[in-house]
Amino acid sequence: MSAFVTEPAHETPVLGEWEVVVLGGGPSGLAAATAAARAGRSTLLVEKNGYLGGAGTGGGLSTFCGMYSNVHGEHVLTVRGHATELLERIDRLGGLRAPHRSFADRIQAQAYDIPAYRRAADEHVLAAGAQLLYHAFAVGASSDESTVDGIVVESKSGRGILRAKVVIDCSGDGDLLAWTKTSHEKADPHGEMLFPSTMFRINAVDGERAGPAWKILPRMMDEAVAAGRPKFPRRGAIVRPQRDDLEWRANATQLRNPDGTAIDGTDVWQLTRGEVQGREQAQEVFEFIRGNVPGFERAYIVDIGPEIGIRETRRLLGKYVLTEDDVRSCATFDDSIGLNGWPVEAHVDGDLDIRWPYGDDPVGCNQLPYRMLVPADGPSNLLVAGRCASMTHGGQSAARVAGPCFAMGQAAGTAAHLALKGDAVVANVDVPRLRTELESEGAWLSV
Template sequence: MTTSLTEPSRDTPVLGEWDVAVLGGGPAGIAAAVSAARAGRSTLLIERYGFLGGMGTAAGVTNFCGLHANVHGDIRQVVHGVADDLLARIDRLGGLNTPHSLFGKTVAQAYDTAAYKIAADELMASAKVQVLFHALAAGVQMDSARRVRALFIETKSGRRAVVARTFIDCSGDGDLAAWAGAAFEKGDGHGNMLYPSTMFRLNGIDPQRAGKAWETIPKLMQQAQEEGRYTFPRKTPIVRPQKSGIEWRVNLTQLANADGNAMDGTDAAELSEAEALGRRQIASVAGFLKEVPGFENSYIVDIAPQVGIRETRRVNGLYMLTERDVLDCASFDDTIGVNGWPLELHLKGDVEFRWPKIPESRGFNHLPYRMTVPPEFDNLWVAGRCASMTHEAQSAARVTGACFVMGEAAGLAAHLALASGTTAAGIEIAALQAGLEAQGAYLGLRW
């Protein structure tokens, strides 16, 4: 059997040269690109799909988590800056729901994915960010051991090279950093990662009859399973209405491989299996939900374009955020913003939440700039769910709010590094913090 082929060498056309190249158009990438571009830097945002939003759109999350925190018993929005601009644009399009309570301890905020896509396009245009859709990153070329020179991408026009002075990896999987040779970790040290899910939405629900169905569905699930009529991939359901009330989002799948471990989003074969498995689980869950009052005439209106990946590579940075940092509401001198979301561990068969002390604590931890800087490189940042965190801490700071925070800081840091002729690790933290606050970001230095 043929195990490898030797490809002929070739000259790869250069697509262009930029001050800042951002890989990945999720919340971290959106904020990074806007932040860099508004600082006056030529910026390219590279996205594999034909729309922005990352897991929020491509995986159908339809729900902003981590924008708010429970501050001594008072629910407050703690993520601002670029996030505010995007939220306002989604709201003007009629696609933003009011925040809804979760467990009586915090809130999340639902949105319409179509409005998110349009709002993100508008935001990029307003900041003069150049966006390249349908571009899949494939490798890097180094200038030296410490500097990335170019990112190779595959497009419908063929293979191209993106040359930039600085790079920000917001790929979620840490692809760019890993190709460059950055150290990274996967899972909890025993190969266990957070389980992926496939999100879907139902339409045709009667809002009046459904009422607070999310409170009754767990009991109905338990009854159906005891009667042997259904088997559910996990215990804790998330079934909540969208703004219209007739449409609800459903998060009740859990994708495991043949060994029972979480599917690996960086393994092409497992990722393919996960897509089909997710749809099989959705068919069963949707059938069960028709038994819920108000859901009798429901139907699947949308299955997310891709599996929702929660964890793959976590790139080792100058600092690694820990579980204790989250639960103890840690402070850092180099804060770039805050995370107000608890630990949300998608474990085998269930979801486990671990909270800071509420309402005794301020309910959020600082996110240090150092978690975005891989120490091996001078012109590379990592922002989003692949930033430097332990397995447990990543279950909290992987959500939208923290991703906005890390991305916005990385984009401004790239500008400051170019302006001062220094490295990612060498920028002045005071200048970064002042710049972030000038953009409206909240650094967690009051309350």
């Protein structure tokens, strides 16, 4: 039997033309679309799901990491601009809990209600003047050696092309990088990627009796394994209350192939295995929590993330590649377009490895250079933002979280606007002008 089937040639309809088309509606994508539209550019945001938020909604994450930095011991909101406006929208919907501290109280994070985030994200993007296209799955790109002029999508309406003058890849998986043969890499030098997780939420918790359960659960799990219980999917389970103490989120799973490698988010068979495995692991960990942690006796799983949380796949090889050393040395750059204060959070085999900035009193955040959004080769009108931007495995282990992705997205959308003022070549953007535009919109580029 032949390994291929030749399909008949056909004409693919053009569904519309925009100045800027953004692929992917996670933090970087919704920020990019908002920035480009506010600058007056006709903008389309394309998302495969029926809502925005990426892993923060579809993956059930329910926490913004990387919005705050530990600056010389003080917890400071360092990702500002459009991201803080979005937080205000979520807050007006009653969807925020006071920020909490994680990882031995060394860094601050922000829990939120997922439905409120979904609604606020719709409002945020549409108020800027951008268009949304939901339920459209990108499957290819229309491009030549120098430019990409459109994205090919499939939907319930059929197949079509979305034309653009500037395209921003916020897909997370760097899909446009693969389709346009733009230089990129995947995994660390040994072929290892960060392990994905399935998030789940627990309801009917007695918050008063549970107390700071997040401090005792990891120890209880270690003691159970030492006493002979089979190993859990990973050490270092994270449980925290959500908007209300009766509902808690759990980050306690780790998804792998039979050979022990991480599930690859670009392989549909592995994704399928991960979805089934994640739900199985969620139930396993929950049964232990309910049976052993005070306050959880009447609890039940109220939701399991609709899709597994992928942390790493393709990463751009750009004009600059952000490294783990850049993160830990709190590097500064002349072309800074935002900040990252999250530590290296490496989800390694069976465990979680947190690596902090060097020194006893670090500034607590690194700057993000514009060059990490700009391909070293490939289409001249392509920008890349979010977890598929130009970072090493170690650098991406920190700057893949929501806060820096918001910052990268706002910068990419603004840069697209500036590129369109000239020749639409993103590498030719006037970076001082870009920085001025970002600061005028409230972004912090340094501390």
